[in-house]
Amino acid sequence: MTLPTQYGVTLPDWVADEVAGADLSTDEAKMALVNRLARRNFMEKTGGPFAALVVSGGELISAGVNLVLASGLSSSHAEVVALSLAQTAVGSWDLGANGAKRELIVNWRPCVQCYGATMWSGVTRLVVAGDGPELEQLTKFDEGPMVADWAAQFEARGISVTQNVLREEALDVYRAYGSFVESGDVTVYNARDSGPIEK
Amino acid sequence: MTLPTQYGVTLPDWVADEVAGADLSTDEAKMALVNRLARRNFMEKTGGPFAALVVSGGELISAGVNLVLASGLSSSHAEVVALSLAQTAVGSWDLGANGAKRELIVNWRPCVQCYGATMWSGVTRLVVAGDGPELEQLTKFDEGPMVADWAAQFEARGISVTQNVLREEALDVYRAYGSFVESGDVTVYNARDSGPIEK
Numbered sequence: 558m559t560l561p562t563q564y565g566v567t568l569p570d571w572v573a574d575e576v577a578g579a580d581l582s583t584d585e586a587k588m589a590l591v592n593r594l595a596r597r598n599f600m601e602k603t604g605g606p607f608a609a610l611v612v613s614g615g616e617l618i619s620a621g622v623n624l625v626l627a628s629g630l631s632s633s634h635a636e637v638v639a640l641s642l643a644q645t646a647v648g649s650w651d652l653g654a655n656g657a658k659r660e661l662i663v664n665w666r667p668c669v670q671c672y673g674a675t676m677w678s679g680v681t682r683l684v685v686a687g688d689g690p691e692l693e694q695l696t697k698f699d700e701g702p703m704v705a706d707w708a709a710q711f712e713a714r715g716i717s718v719t720q721n722v723l724r725e726e727a728l729d730v731y732r733a734y735g736s737f738v739e740s741g742d743v744t745v746y747n748a749r750d751s752g753p754i755e756k
Numbered sequence: 757m758t759l760p761t762q763y764g765v766t767l768p769d770w771v772a773d774e775v776a777g778a779d780l781s782t783d784e785a786k787m788a789l790v791n792r793l794a795r796r797n798f799m800e801k802t803g804g805p806f807a808a809l810v811v812s813g814g815e816l817i818s819a820g821v822n823l824v825l826a827s828g829l830s831s832s833h834a835e836v837v838a839l840s841l842a843q844t845a846v847g848s849w850d851l852g853a854n855g856a857k858r859e860l861i862v863n864w865r866p867c868v869q870c871y872g873a874t875m876w877s878g879v880t881r882l883v884v885a886g887d888g889p890e891l892e893q894l895t896k897f898d899e900g901p902m903v904a905d906w907a908a909q910f911e912a913r914g915i916s917v918t919q920n921v922l923r924e925e926a927l928d929v930y931r932a933y934g935s936f937v938e939s940g941d942v943t944v945y946n947a948r949d950s951g952p953i954e955k
Contacts, residue, residue: 632877650825
């Protein structure tokens, strides 16, 4: 057989419309855009209710949404998409090369895959809407086994962490997604539909 | 500015030559191929000394190597490359869809990013050459903070784990890579060159 030799991810066209002219002057403004992208993403059925931005000095470097369903790749979570697009734009696997300060804005503490993906990306700051069991409870996603001191582990690697930015607004998105799941309108793409597991 | 909208990964041509006709009849045979790919990968300077296979019933679905340097994407570790290529080949984000049994063979316990990537991929079995601090000690890579019961967490999600397959041969590859690093011949692509951190 012929082995596969390429894979790739393409951002949906609607993302550019959504980010055009967006205010990025404060953490709250950035997170408001993330929440908006996350909500639109599951409505568009391109993936789960997750979005992420890479921002530098108020300038948007990339915007990502969860594209597991659209791309057919289980790794294309919002953080991986945003970080990979940013690395493509700047031409380096290290977003912190040459002293650059770039930050990742995302609508919850990353899952265990994206925890590592963020750690290896070169960003110097992570901003999350929140942390805690609400995400798994509301959406049925499994976030994986994480160390308890996850934020301290980021700080030890030179990545500062800011939490609880528009937390309630993020939970509103997860609640809306949860209602969609209940109604059978969307696919929760956990492999084998196993859902959250006691950790 | 125009936002980036695409990213992708292409496997180097030499991988196809290396896997052609390879014996995949036992775990040891599969791991011997992984070790061979891992060694060649750093010699070719496409990335770190890591490779991975997705295999089903003795048939090779995909082969991946670490392509962080070649692709410019920090997430393109061997596991992500192999899993993404396999998902592209089968046309699904879930390698376990419809009861399929597919396994991932890799030359050490995955880093924290690839721990999650493996968990969400749908594979039903993971085979690793080993686990433990030797990888970080020999290569200077940071593998990230992992839960102590990492293997049990896989098993709880329906992914069986087989360890210590050609462990010494894997360590030989890391030793060879470590010598290359000492000689200044390769790039250890940890962002900000921070190296392993006390965990």
